[in-house]
Amino acid sequence: MIADSLSQKQNERQKNCHIGGGSFFGPHFSMNDKPPNIRPATDQAVAEAATLIGAGALVAFPTETVYGLGADATSDMAVAAVFAAKGRPDFNPLIVHFAETQAASRVVVFDQRARALARAFWPGALTLVVPRRPGNRISLLASSGLDTLAVRVPDHPVGRALLEAAGRPIAAPSANRSGTVSPTTAGHVAASLGGRVALILDGGPCRVGIESTVVDLTGGEPVVLRPGGITTEAIEAEIGALATPVIRAGPARSPGIIGRHYAPQTPLRLDARRPRHGEALLAFGSDAPTETAGEVLNLSTAGDVEEAAANLFSMMRALDTARATAIAVMAVPETGLGRAINDRLRRAATQLD
Ligand code: TXA
Ligand code: MG
Numbered sequence: 001m002i003a004d005s006l007s008q009k010q011n012e013r014q015k016n017c018h019i020g021g022g023s024f025f026g027p028h029f030s031m032n033d034k035p036p037n038i039r040p041a042t043d044q045a046v047a048e049a050a051t052l053i054g055a056g057a058l059v060a061f062p063t064e065t066v067y068g069l070g071a072d073a074t075s076d077m078a079v080a081a082v083f084a085a086k087g088r089p090d091f092n093p094l095i096v097h098f099a100e101t102q103a104a105s106r107v108v109v110f111d112q113r114a115r116a117l118a119r120a121f122w123p124g125a126l127t128l129v130v131p132r133r134p135g136n137r138i139s140l141l142a143s144s145g146l147d148t149l150a151v152r153v154p155d156h157p158v159g160r161a162l163l164e165a166a167g168r169p170i171a172a173p174s175a176n177r178s179g180t181v182s183p184t185t186a187g188h189v190a191a192s193l194g195g196r197v198a199l200i201l202d203g204g205p206c207r208v209g210i211e212s213t214v215v216d217l218t219g220g221e222p223v224v225l226r227p228g229g230i231t232t233e234a235i236e237a238e239i240g241a242l243a244t245p246v247i248r249a250g251p252a253r254s255p256g257i258i259g260r261h262y263a264p265q266t267p268l269r270l271d272a273r274r275p276r277h278g279e280a281l282l283a284f285g286s287d288a289p290t291e292t293a294g295e296v297l298n299l300s301t302a303g304d305v306e307e308a309a310a311n312l313f314s315m316m317r318a319l320d321t322a323r324a325t326a327i328a329v330m331a332v333p334e335t336g337l338g339r340a341i342n343d344r345l346r347r348a349a350t351q352l353d
Helices: 002-020 043-054 076-086 101-105 112-121 157-166 186-196 232-239 305-320 338-350
Strands: 038-040 059-062 067-072 095-097 126-131 148-152 199-202 213-216 223-226 280-283 296-298 327-329
Touching: 038 043, 038 186, 043 059, 043 067, 043 157, 043 199, 059 157, 059 186, 067 076, 067 095, 067 157, 067 186, 076 305, 101 112, 112 126, 112 232, 186 199, 213 232, 280 305, 296 305, 305 327, 305 338
Parallel strands: 038 199, 059 199, 095 148, 126 213, 280 296, 280 327
Antiparallel strands: 059 067, 126 148, 213 223
């Protein structure tokens, strides 16, 4: 049963639920009220940061490009907490960071071009978008449900020490609230995210100061999706000419994330109260119908939008294999991560991308 295969993950999630959410900071104040916790990046602080990452909490850390807002890349709940802290209205896929190339090659597939670029520029300001290996441990939410993953080995002693101590890949967007500029000092992170992050490791100002160059190697021709710290000329010297990105038009147009969305094969029917004959149900909340013939998965029986975000892509994928005529989706409130969930569901329903 689909539900069984997901249940182990869910149990883990329920156990860890309190850590990624507000209650991690205790019952007396919300994350936002808490003063920022900035620490010089000593060995001891890095070790504590690694423990926090392992427990599902968020840690801001320096890389050579900009500061990253890091979370355990193998935990859907920890990754959901990143989106909540950033306050993004959508789930733009995140870069997953590794201590070394070999660790990355265990979860993604490197072709000849990827190997050449990794050899030339890692550790460094280059991110490669490559196919995920089947059965890899990385959260589907980290890549917005896609079969591809953006991976990078950063070149900063603190970032690398944290990755090594955490012993797991770290998903990290730039450590700023959505719509603000990327932070290049620990002070910038504190000003933007405050107490939304458990710990900010201060490793001084970032050397490069702009984000990594993102190169997509999943199509025939390599494409620069975002210019950054490594020049296109330097990349072309390694692997030849780069294509320019094709921007597809349409109402769902959204700069920077075009054509990079996972959509299920099965049609979605939004704002459903109960499934019709032949439909599977993607439920939300405690009053979801239970007496149904088809498959049912509940994004969050507790009605918690952060838990729902953590479950969204794995459940959409699971129900996509249920051979249903459609996936009926119950309404999710437009609060917090609910906005990003609804944005994602609407895109998947209209199949505009
Ligand atoms: O320098 C950097 O890249 C910093 C540091 C912390 O490593 N990180 C950063 O992450 O800038 P973020 O989340 O702000 O930007 C990630 C970029 C976005 O443009 C996103 O659309 C793209 O990478 N991206 C991530 N995963 C992708 C995927 N699977 N397919 C296509 N694009 C992807
Ligand atoms: Mg950013």
